[in-house]
Amino acid sequence: MPSMLDCLIVGGGPAGLTAAIYLARYRRNALVVDEAKSRCAWIPNSHNLAGFTGGIRGTDLLARIRAQAENYGACIEAGSVATLKRLPGGRGFRAGLGDGREIDAASVLLATGVIDGQPRMSYLYEAMQRGLIRVCPICDGYEVIDRRIAVLGHGAQAVGEARFIRTYSPYVTLLTLGEPMVLPMEERGELDAAGIAVIEEPVTAVAAGEDMSTRLTLENGHILDFDTLYSALGITARSGLAERLGAAMNEDGRLVVDRHQCSSIPGFYAAGDVVSTLNQIAVAMGEAAMAATAIHNVLRNRD
Secondary structure: OOOOOOEEEEEOOOHHHHHHHHHHHOOEEEEEEEOOHHHHHHHHEEEEOOOOOEOHHHHHHHEEEEEEEEEEOOOOEEEOEEEEEOOOHHHEEEEOOOOOOEEEOEEEOOOOOOOOOOOOOOHHHHHHHHHOOOOOOOHHHHOOOOOOOOEOOOOHHHHHHHHHOOOOOEEEEEOOOOOOOOOOHHHHHHHHOOOOEEOOOEEEEEEOOOOOOEEEEEOOOOEEOEEEEEEEEEEEOOOOHHHHHOOOOOOOOOEEEOOOOOOOOOEEEOOOEEEEOOHHHHHHHHHHHHHHHHHHHHHHHHH
């Protein structure tokens, strides 16, 4: 490994791995440090990624992109980046890895994504793989047309998601999990007019129902069966490194970047869900392509 990398890529999801493909083909020395925490790995079958007419499992997609990157010589390591600081004189960045090593890089691409707020369920991953729990109606709302759907959440995001999903099914219920739903009368009326039920009773038990459904038991003893649960409990950006570096972020903790995916700090780029953008694989890949090309051009001019 050279004493100074052209680029350190933090995160091995669709954005980070796509950037690795581009940088390898640009003949740049780049290293991907991957904690294996990509939310893409939770996708049971993605149907809206162009080119995969039958859909593709998230883990399979990651394996394909990784193999393509390695085919061009990209270096990908399992690990974590614990610290990141700028070198004097704008000469790049120094990253402290979880194993104690330090790596210098002329540029850094942050592709760490976000973490979805999830209900506390003992079989969460299995339920998501079976399509009983979902997190992205943009990704898979088409697959739940006319199904019985529960949206879990109690904030503005949950209300917006329930109204969005209503375009796919008339059987939508908003479950606040015991939290009070404080809404202006106008918004509450809009939910009622759309036929979206709001239940503020706590859920005390979750079990498998008949015909691949999910059965929820409320605190008052009522039992509700749903075909799909959508978690709308918010997201947390994995942007701690950027925050400590002083990069500009929005109120949700996601990075603000320019049209080349560069943050407010020269040489520090970001792509994918950690950016204030649409949380979609295709978008993450496109942002990665733009970031990698910008990094290459800046280095080319420097060289």
